Amino acid sequence: MSSLIHPVILCGGGGTRLWPRSRQQAPKPFLRLLGERTLFQQTLDRVSDRSVFAAPIVVAGVAHIPLIVEQAAGQDIAIIAEPMGKNTAPAIALAAHRMPAGEVMLVCPSDHYIGDTAAFVGAAQSARQLALDGRLVSFGITPNAPETGYGYIKRGVSLPEGYEIERFVEKPDLETAQQFLAEGGYSWNGGIFAFASDRYLSELAQHRPDMAAKVQAAVSDGASDGITFTPEEASFATIDGDSIDYAVMEATTSAAVVPVSMGWSDIGNWQALRDAREGQSSGPHELVDCVDVMVLSDGPRVSAVGLEDVIIVVDGDEVLVTSGAGAQKVGKLTGASGR
Amino acid sequence: MSSLIHPVILCGGGGTRLWPRSRQQAPKPFLRLLGERTLFQQTLDRVSDRSVFAAPIVVAGVAHIPLIVEQAAGQDIAIIAEPMGKNTAPAIALAAHRMPAGEVMLVCPSDHYIGDTAAFVGAAQSARQLALDGRLVSFGITPNAPETGYGYIKRGVSLPEGYEIERFVEKPDLETAQQFLAEGGYSWNGGIFAFASDRYLSELAQHRPDMAAKVQAAVSDGASDGITFTPEEASFATIDGDSIDYAVMEATTSAAVVPVSMGWSDIGNWQALRDAREGQSSGPHELVDCVDVMVLSDGPRVSAVGLEDVIIVVDGDEVLVTSGAGAQKVGKLTGASGR
Numbered sequence: 001m002s003s004l005i006h007p008v009i010l011c012g013g014g015g016t017r018l019w020p021r022s023r024q025q026a027p028k029p030f031l032r033l034l035g036e037r038t039l040f041q042q043t044l045d046r047v048s049d050r051s052v053f054a055a056p057i058v059v060a061g062v063a064h065i066p067l068i069v070e071q072a073a074g075q076d077i078a079i080i081a082e083p084m085g086k087n088t089a090p091a092i093a094l095a096a097h098r099m100p101a102g103e104v105m106l107v108c109p110s111d112h113y114i115g116d117t118a119a120f121v122g123a124a125q126s127a128r129q130l131a132l133d134g135r136l137v138s139f140g141i142t143p144n145a146p147e148t149g150y151g152y153i154k155r156g157v158s159l160p161e162g163y164e165i166e167r168f169v170e171k172p173d174l175e176t177a178q179q180f181l182a183e184g185g186y187s188w189n190g191g192i193f194a195f196a197s198d199r200y201l202s203e204l205a206q207h208r209p210d211m212a213a214k215v216q217a218a219v220s221d222g223a224s225d226g227i228t229f230t231p232e233e234a235s236f237a238t239i240d241g242d243s244i245d246y247a248v249m250e251a252t253t254s255a256a257v258v259p260v261s262m263g264w265s266d267i268g269n270w271q272a273l274r275d276a277r278e279g280q281s282s283g284p285h286e287l288v289d290c291v292d293v294m295v296l297s298d299g300p301r302v303s304a305v306g307l308e309d310v311i312i313v314v315d316g317d318e319v320l321v322t323s324g325a326g327a328q329k330v331g332k333l334t335g336a337s338g339r
Numbered sequence: 340m341s342s343l344i345h346p347v348i349l350c351g352g353g354g355t356r357l358w359p360r361s362r363q364q365a366p367k368p369f370l371r372l373l374g375e376r377t378l379f380q381q382t383l384d385r386v387s388d389r390s391v392f393a394a395p396i397v398v399a400g401v402a403h404i405p406l407i408v409e410q411a412a413g414q415d416i417a418i419i420a421e422p423m424g425k426n427t428a429p430a431i432a433l434a435a436h437r438m439p440a441g442e443v444m445l446v447c448p449s450d451h452y453i454g455d456t457a458a459f460v461g462a463a464q465s466a467r468q469l470a471l472d473g474r475l476v477s478f479g480i481t482p483n484a485p486e487t488g489y490g491y492i493k494r495g496v497s498l499p500e501g502y503e504i505e506r507f508v509e510k511p512d513l514e515t516a517q518q519f520l521a522e523g524g525y526s527w528n529g530g531i532f533a534f535a536s537d538r539y540l541s542e543l544a545q546h547r548p549d550m551a552a553k554v555q556a557a558v559s560d561g562a563s564d565g566i567t568f569t570p571e572e573a574s575f576a577t578i579d580g581d582s583i584d585y586a587v588m589e590a591t592t593s594a595a596v597v598p599v600s601m602g603w604s605d606i607g608n609w610q611a612l613r614d615a616r617e618g619q620s621s622g623p624h625e626l627v628d629c630v631d632v633m634v635l636s637d638g639p640r641v642s643a644v645g646l647e648d649v650i651i652v653v654d655g656d657e658v659l660v661t662s663g664a665g666a667q668k669v670g671k672l673t674g675a676s677g678r
Contacts, residue, residue, distance in 0.1 A: 020642075286673050289665060302658045303359075303672045306665020307649070312658070319641045319653055321660055326628060326645020333642045334625050 004054040005128050005194070006103050007047040008095040011040065011060035011068065011110045012085050017269040017327070019336035020318035021296065029110040030067045033273055040110045041071050046117050047108070048075075052125070057098060058110075059091045065228060083233040086241035089248060092193075093204055093215040094231055101198035104131045107244070109191045113276050115263025123260035126161035127194035135256040136203065137162065137194040138249060140187025142261040146177035149268060149328075151189040151245070153257050165255040168245065187259050190266070193244060194258075200248065207251040214239045270294075270311045270320075271327040283314070292324070343393040344467050344533070345442050346386040347434040350379065350399035350407065350449045351424050356608040356666070358675035359657035360635065368449040369406045372612055379449045380410050385456050386447070387414075391464070396437060397449075398430045404567065422572040425580035428587060431532075432543055432554040433570055440537035443470045446583070448530045452615050454602020462599035465500040466533035474595040475542065476501065476533040477588060479526025481600040485516035488607060488667075490528040490584070492596050504594040507584065526598050529605070532583060533597075539587065546590040553578045609633075609650045609659075610666040622653070631663070 015028030022028045029040040037045065047053040055076040060068055062081045069079075080094050092107055099105070106124050114120050127137040140153045140163075148171055156166035168189065172180065180186040205212040214235050221232035249255055265276045274294045281287070283297030288305045295302045297314040304312060311327060313320040318335055330336060354367030361367045368379040376384065386392040394415040399407055401420045408418075419433050431446055438444070445463050453459050466476040479492045479502075487510055495505035507528065511519065519525040544551040553574050560571030588594055604615045613633045620626070622636030627644045634641045636653040643651060650666060652659040657674055669675060 288668055288672065297658070300653075300656045300658050301674060302660065303669075303674050304660045305668050305672070306662035307660060310646070310649075310660070312660055314639075314658055317639045319636070319639050319651070319658060321641065321643045321646060321649065321651055323645035329627055329644050330642075333627065333644070335640060335642050 002054065002103065004050075005047075005052060005106045005124055006054045006099055006197075007056035008092060008105050008107045009040070009043055009047075009056050009058045009110050010088060010091055010107065011058060011064060012082070012088070012091060015111060016331040016336040018267070018273065019330055019333065020315040020320055021313060024338060026067075027064065027111075028267070030064070030071060033267060034113055034276055038071055039113065039267070040068070042113070043108055043110045044072060044075060044077070046114060046120055047106070049121065052121060053106075054103075057095045059095055061085060062230075077227075079228040081228050081230045083231065083236050086236065086239045088191075088244045089204065089208065089242045089246075090211060090215050090236070090239050092244055093201060093212065094219060094229075096197040096200045097215070097219040098229060099197050101196070103197050104128045104194060105197050105200065107191075107193040109266075111267065112190070113263075113265045113267050116261075119260055119262035123258050123262065124194065126258045129161045130159065130256045130258065131194045131196050131199070133159075134199060135159075135162075135195065135254050136199065136249060136252050137256045137258055138165065139190050139192035139194075140257040140259045141190040141264045142259055143181060143186065143188050146174060146181050147188065148172060148174055148177055150266075152177075152180055153187045153189050155185045155187070155257060155259070159256055162256050162258040165249075165257050168250050187257060188264075189245065190264055193249070199254075203248050203252050203254075208242070208247045211239055211242070211247065269327040269330060270313065270322060271324040274311055274324070341393065341442065343389075344386075344391060344445045344463055345393045345438055345536075346395035347431060347444050347446045348379070348382055348386075348395050348397045348449050349427060349430055349446065350397060350403060351421070351427070351430060354450060355670040355675040357606070357612065358669055358672065359654040359659055360652060363677060365406075366403065366450075367606070369403070369410060372606060373452055373615055377410055378452065378606070379407070381452070382447055382449045383411060383414060383416070385453060385459055386445070388460065391460060392445075393442075396434045398434055400424060401569075416566075418567040420567050420569045422570065422575050425575065425578045427530075427583045428543065428547065428581045428585075429550060429554050429575070429578050431583055432540060432551065433558060433568075435536040435539045436554070436558040437568060438536050440535070442536050443467045443533060444536050444539065446530075446532040448605075450606065451529070452602075452604045452606050454615075455600075458599055458601035462597050462601065463533065465597045468500045469498065469595045469597065470533045470535050470538070472498075473538055474498075474501075474534065474593050475538065475588060475591050476595045476597055477504065478529050478531035478533075479596040479598040480529040480603045481598055482520055482525065482527050485513060485520050486527065487511060487513055487516050489605075491516075491519055492526045492528050494524045494526070494596060494598070498595055501595045501597040504588075504596050507589050526596060527603075528584065529603055532588070538593075542587050542591050542593075547581065547586045550578055550581065550586065608666040608669060609652065609661060610663040613650055613663070 015022040152169040154166040156164035218231035218235040281295040284301040285295040354361040491508040493505040495503035557570035557574040620634040623640040624634040
């Protein structure tokens with residue numbers, strides 16, 4: 001057992017709410033949405049201290065392997081190529097099978113933004129301690145607004161380096177979210193997890209035995225070319241997919257939370273990206289009498305006059321113009337659904 | 340002297356406030372802004388009844404003659420090609436010289452919209468009667484809002500078929516405009532005029548002798564190819580240009596007004612066009628949770644979410660997004676100034 005933390009970077013998910021920038025061919029993790037590095041590259045950068053983290057395992061759909069190889073150029077990574085998406089619980093199980101028992105995994109989405117890397121690494125080290133004590137750990141993001149788009153985690157009994165989890169709360173309504181913030185002791189569930197690989201697999205076997213068995217079979221019959229491991233497709237295809245939250249975290253009696261404030265955003269829509277970018281436009285543009293207007297153009301000049309709270313995105317042959325609140329509905333547009 | 344009215348269609352003016360659709364190469368009169376016919380073509384159509392109107396004379400800059408020939412295809416028109424723009428007073432004088440004394444001219448801008456052609460023709464016939472009595476006639480558009488972007492005309496003594504003009508009023512402030520509407524007896528100055536050709540020339544000679552002499556010289560030394568007449572450039576170039584309003588209408592003691600309500604709009608900016616189009620979008624678009632949003636796209640799909648009172652125009656490599664009120668400032672954008 002090494003003392004290093006093994007990052008497992010999940011590259012699934014489409015991100016249609018960032019359409020038209022995010023498309024099937026170029027999903028959200030692989031876009032330069034903030035700065036010169038893509039969100040996936042920033043995720044790699046965040047775990048690049050080899051005195052703390054082992055070389056990461058990247059789990060992604062086969063279609064995106066070329067993007068991953070290109071964007072991770074020169075870095076030491078292992079890749080697991082999913083024949084199809086089955087949500088997070090099986091993806092993490094694949095990674096758990098590909099490392100020795102007892103090693104601590106740190107599961108990271110590849111499409112989030114984290115401003116404070118030091119805080120992230122500190123939380124990872126706390127989570128590692130809890131994982132070594134047999135805990136299944138969720139990062140609990142300190143909320144700064146009564147968001148209704150996230151799940152919440154209620155802290156329970158204090159532990160060294162964190163807390164037990166009293167309960168998970170589904171996305172609340174606004175009133176409930178406001179109550180949570182006033183009351184304290186609640187965090188957002190940011191989708192970042194840590195646990196020992198064998199603990200995860202045994203919990204999965206306990207709560208989702210069918211899923212666990214099928215992942216095991218797909219791994220046994222899988223193939224590796226030295227860098228990329230591909231599970232056997234037929235077994236994997238029959239899995240009834242589910243999230244780690246439902247399949248394991250809400251089922252286990254060993255859940256723990258490490259609260260952390262690290263400038264986190266899931267960049268779940270254009271309004272969230274505007275916040276994370278602090279409203280900074282890019283591409284040719286001119287704004288006159290505009291307040292809270294962000295322009296992102298990949299070519300054409302965008303001229304805006306007399307607007308308030310508007311986001312304008314030009315990408316190829318698609319133009320999106322949305323209010324901040326409207327950003328929630330972008331994923332439902334005809335264009336975002338690929339038509 | 341014929342009993343027909345001679346339309347004189349003025350095609351000057353750039354219309355930068357309809358940028359990016361209106362550009363130097365394709366100015367406002369020559370665009371399909373409303374319906375299948377361009378504003379210039381609609382102007383021709385409006386005077387196409389040859390029992391009322393003679394074949395029109397079109398006055399335009401040399402650069403736009405090919406557009407005019409193309410758009411007037413198959414119609415009987417005469418063309419006067421101005422070597423450079425000198426505002427409306429000299430342009431109208433050129434046309435006056437090209438027809439016999441005593442003929443009634445009807446001066447029409449080529450970039451306005453008129454919904455009710457019958458009302459227009461009726462007003463033209465009233466104006467003709469007044470012109471035959473030696474009057475210089477302005478169409479007075481019945482105002483339907485306290486617009487601050489137009490000049491106003493105050494009616495004076497009643498005449499058969501119209502009124503004397505008591506006074507011209509420069510673009511008023513809002514309070515004054517509201518007062519005008521409450522008081523009654525005011526019309527907008529729509530830039531449509533009628534008079535006998537020799538009356539116009541004699542008034543111009545009286546009030547702007549230098550301009551009149553230079554136009555006369557440019558006409559004397561001009562050249563015609565049978566369809567297009569080109570005044571001599573050197574004389575025309577030295578003219579100190581001015582509008583018919585300042586040079587003649589506000590100076591003469593014979594001004595008259597024919598009030599008319601004919602669904603008129605000068606389509607002076609995108610908001611005015613949205614009104615004239617009754618908000619109808621064109622080009623590929625999808626609107627979700629939008630109120631008073633108009634999209635005009637020449638190709639790319641425009642998707643809009645959660646907007647109110649916004650106009651979106653996509654034209655080639657330019658994207659304009661403006662509020663209704665912001666439309667007033669479009670002409671001042673970097674792009675509109677040709678940079």
